[in-house]
Amino acid sequence: MHRIKVGATTGALLIALGPAATAAAVEPGIHRTHGIAAACTADTGPYQRQLEGYLGLARDGRQSKADCAAIRRFQTQQRIRPANGYANLWTYRMMLVAQAGRNPNKAGKCPVRRFKVTCVDQRRQLLWVQRGRKVVFGPVPMRTGRDGQETRRGWHRIYVKHRKFFSTLYNNAPMPYSQFFDRGQALHGTYHDLYNGGGSAGCVNLRLPDAKKLWKLLKVRDWVYVWGTKPGTGG
Incomplete structure (x- = not known):
């Protein structure tokens, strides 16, 4: 949580973008020998069964060559690096995004209203924005x-936005594209790993490109609805 002043001057966030890399013919994380893709040799991952189920593989929780190749293809499609066939947390989280597809509110957990609602699903660690039954943003991965x-x-309401904000409680940590919704808790981007298995200090962390898009979409007084329990937490 962070103490802020409503009406504080909104700064500008400058993001340095490096030169575009030359596209390679080789999939990320795959080595080639004489034009042939290297064998997929990753071990059984912590989310093996979940990935096997989603990809239509035998759900035995043990890595096979076919499992490894299928997981690697999925990782390549989702731009996960390295794409090595290992069923890690990042791969599992992107599986949840893909699984949610165009209807993340299929279970009806996020209230349907005529106005925009930012839906924060803590169980699946997914965020999207809907207006009525139409999804206008996401779903995207996030971390609570x-x-x-x-x-x-x-229910919460965005009460102030800062394009460039630094934490007043946690060593001046950068919080780009902050949109505060409840007593110092905010939707904001992070420069760090979203898939490290930990959690935030209460904010909703987003990948930087997602945070930027959400910043442009939402306005002060827009609604946020949070429900569910983040895996590994007590409430």
Whole structure:
């Protein structure tokens, strides 16, 4: 949580973009020998069964050559690096995004309203924005609060936005594209790994490109709805 002043001057976030890399013919994380893709040799991953189920493979929780190749293809499609066939947390989280598809609110957990609602699904660690039944943003992966610092559930409203903000509580940590919705908790981008298995200090962390798009979409007084429990937390 962070103390901020409503009406504080909104700064500009400058993002340095390097030169575009030359596209390679080789899939990320795949080595080629004499034009042939290297064998897929990754071990069984912590999310093996989940990936096997999603990809229509035998759900035995044990890595096989066919499993490895199928997971690697999925990783390549999702731009996961390295694309090596290992069923890690990043791959599992992107599986949840793909699984949600165009109807992330199929279970009806996020209230349908005539106005925009930013839906924060803590169980699946997914965020999207809907107006009525139409999804206008996402779903995208996100990260909510760790155990003991959980993101507060329920209805909230964005009350201030800062394009460039630095934490007043956590060593001046950068919080780009911050949109505060409840007593210092905010939707914001992160420069760090979203898939490290931990959690935030209560904010909703997003990949930087997603945070930027969400910043452009939402306005002060727009609604945010948070529900569910983040895996590994008590509330």
